[in-house]
Amino acid sequence: MIPAGFEYHRPGDIASAIGILQEHGDEARVIAGGHSLIPMMKLRMAEMGHLVDLQAIDELKGIEVGSDTVTLGAMVTQHELITHDGLAAAIPLIREAALQIADPQVRYVGTVGGNVANGDPGNDMPGLMQCLNATFDLSGPDGNRSVAAREFYEAAYFTAREDEEILTRISIPVPGAGVGQAYEKQKRKIGDYATAAAAVMVGNGTASVAMTNLADTPVWSESASAALADGDVNGCVAAMLDAIEPVADNRGPVEFKKHVAGVMLRRAIDRAQNRAG
Amino acid sequence: MNDQTLTPEERAANLKGMGSSRKRVEDVRFTQGKGNYVDDIKLDGMLFGDFVRSPYAHARVVSVNKEAALALPGVIAVLTAEDLSPLGLHWMPTLAGDKQMVLADGKVLFQGQEVAFVVAEDRYIAADAAELVEVEYEELPVLTDPFEALKSDVVLREDLEGQTEGAHGPRKHHNHIFTWEQGDKDATEAILAEADVVAEEMVYYHRTHPCPLETCGSVASMDKVTGKLTLYGTFQAPHAIRTVVSLISGIAEHNIRVISPDIGGGFGNKVGAYAGYVCSVVASIVTGKPVKWVEDRMENLMSTAFARDYWMQGKIAATTDGKITGLWCHTTADHGGFDACADPTKFPAGFMNICTGSYDIPTAYLAVDGVYTNKAPGGVAYRCSFRVTEAAYFIERMIEVLAIKLNMDAAELRRINFIKADQFPYQSALGWEYDSGDYHTAWDKALKAVDYEGLRAEQAQRVEEFKAGKTRKLLGIGLTHFTEIVGAGPVKNCDILGLGMFDSCEIRIHPTGSAIARLGTISQGQGHATTFAQIIASEIGLPADDITLEEGDTDTAPYGLGTYGSRSTPVAGAATAMAARKIRAKAQMIAAYLLEVHDDDVEWDVDRFSVKGAPERFKTMKEIAFAAYNQAIPGLEPGLEAVSYYDPPNMTYPFGAYICVMEIDVDTGEWDVRKFYALDDCGTRINPMIIDGQVHGGVTEALAIAMGQEIAYDEMGNVKTGTLMDFFLPTAWETPNYITDYTVTPSPHHPIGAKGVGESPNVGGVPCFSNAVHDAFRPFGLVQSHMPHDHWRIWKIANGLGMHE
Incomplete structure (x- = not known):
């Protein structure tokens, strides 16, 4: 558990960070909270000559709660998500999900940007952001662009982000009043990734349903969402179970995961519907 | 003087002796980050070692190319078996009479096996260099199933080829290690053949790992000028390590000083000798510099001693009204690539023959077959006495299985079969003499404490609600009555590598009435410095706060066999009391001289000797201590000190009654411990607070083992649970509240009547949690399902019983 040697960079702005990435190409990686990257480095499954720490970049910080949109800086920690009252009032689902990520010590350092950008199918925030229909802002050598969370994930650890781009901000539309939200997660213990997790929004004739750690990307299902919007819970669950592709691991075999996925989704739907009033 | 006005009770309380919940003196440094662990040891010019380990579970090592590693600046040496073989150190003896490769000698037998040892100027260079060592392997067929291994043509231990005689008798197959038989086979089989009822079941206790917070490590420092080797390490038995080294x-043994500094948990993991210890010593001899080796978490889980992995086929016979008449057990024991099981020499399956448990079973038979597979070696007593957790799990499952067969309440079945209080000392069918016990009293107290009848009524109601579709949660009531066998042990039948399993204590009283005591044991968190001072305080009347305890330095401490198997209090605790009594005997003579009366005319009174019939005439131990150093007393040597080497006449047999109430979600397999009640009888209680702490910790480890913790392998012999992401170590969140309780049945042969407690909660806890899971599903037809009971395996039970249809 000793990483190979690397150069450490701590740029003060996004442009400098991108410059370092451009200069070193494949050799460089950005690091946010580091909870995914550092273990990989210690296992020597990730070796890079240059580590670009984003801690000192103020542009990547801050939570802004507008009437229509919430924006989160990429370096906002899970702890900040949990303790921001304005955010909890606007989109309670984020606090509810963040509380189920890892443990308090990890949440003090782990960031929302790192969580969504890494492309780890075990992370909770990608599915959540797909449910919320968030947009990710990317900055790179060729300027800025935005990618919808629902378009961002290609395969495990592969995303629409180019190597020399940095995910800078997350924009989330504020769900209207009357939309109930719930995040339901089964895990083996504190700190574990989900055996299955479900993010649900429902109300005002709309619905959005996404699930975590049941395929090599988060799974947002248009047909499951549409079924739920029509009030067809069984149809929603059936569509989602059709969309997920879990694989066997130490958490259990596929059959078990599919069953638990259905249970988590039904529980999340039930709570979200109750909250919708 | 002030203490003339105190009552004897007040004076006794001031000593903080036995029975006092004295706070742990160790915690001042541990809670402030001031402990001194092996990895804290930094010596001038110290080098660092790191291993190249095998990625394969079974492979021939074709070649090892060190060139690139040696070319890296800062690399001092790369050691392989070839380098160690001229010293005869490429293999080492195991505690079980087998031998084990220190570094791969032509082949590897488990994933993570040590292949080469890199020595470098710092830890980072060592890790980089380990990556640069090029090892060419030729993969061989992998055997991970012990039953398959006994049938396979694949020879794992080619070094033993042709050897039909092992350390423990004949070997039946090239992958077979030993057969160990206890009890009466013919008589047991005759009883089974004629019994009213026979319940039969395979009970598997899965492979797991002690996983102490601190991993294993050592720092070896060979002083080429003095010829002295100093070896710091995570040793649960420092004196035995010195002899082995x-x-x-x-x-020469006098030129070796072994020091166990603070140890961050052992749980059996730090009893054995590891390749890293040997390599750090060799590297220090070769380089003339101190060499540190500390393994990381993955190395600890993959390569150092595992625990359990026993397949226990059981048959239990009874009359129709539930009186048990016979017990039969055949165990297939998976020992991995080498038999490095840590047991007393004459007990290759440890004390597995305590498997008749708390029950008066007149006839029994046990056979254990040890088997080589492509897994890590070990087989240590993970927070239990040798294989006692396996034995307790086996009998406590068999009792439940029999209760199902008889359609009886499992609490009642236990009650009618308990050994009765008037049967002690009790001779068991498998060869033990239980020293003392009162199982019925403990059992009744436990059942009453949890309102057992009320719980069963609630459970029956829950079953009805479940069947009516009103709930998806089941209620399980886990019962366990366990009997431990600890305090190894009598030298007549207990030794490790020929070293008798006595233990020792040396006490020196200082002139001002304070003291230092040194023991042959070593605390790994048990609180010896707190509790052994309490024994001395009560025995010689000096305050525990004025007594320093030292362990773990072989240059200063008397020889002892160390701390594991709950042996410290039964053996070293007895030595402590006996050494203290020698001091008190001399103190009596000094007091009599000072009081100008005959030795027999003074009597002991808490912290002083007083003249019989004239309690106002006395000498306190403080005064006596001073006199021992400043007065010429006719017929007595100056000074006040004593040493005792204690050979226990018997083991001690702590016992307990545990009850777990568990809620189980049949749809997700999630569980929730609603209540856990633990009644322990460890004989005389030295420090109730420490006992509570030991019970909390032990039950938590039991929770982990029963509910998720395992070392799992895939069919290629890859370790699937090599990190704490997958290896279940409960946090505060997963840990329930525990209710602790006790009865006191002193050991009749122990000087203070104490029995040992640290491991009881693991021994009792594992079957208790497992029985709770089984009990929840019993109304729906479940008989047996193997641990660990993680979510998907619980879900699988429900699924198999048609509960998801």
């Missing part, structure tokens, strides 16, 4: 290295 002397025997295998040829360095």
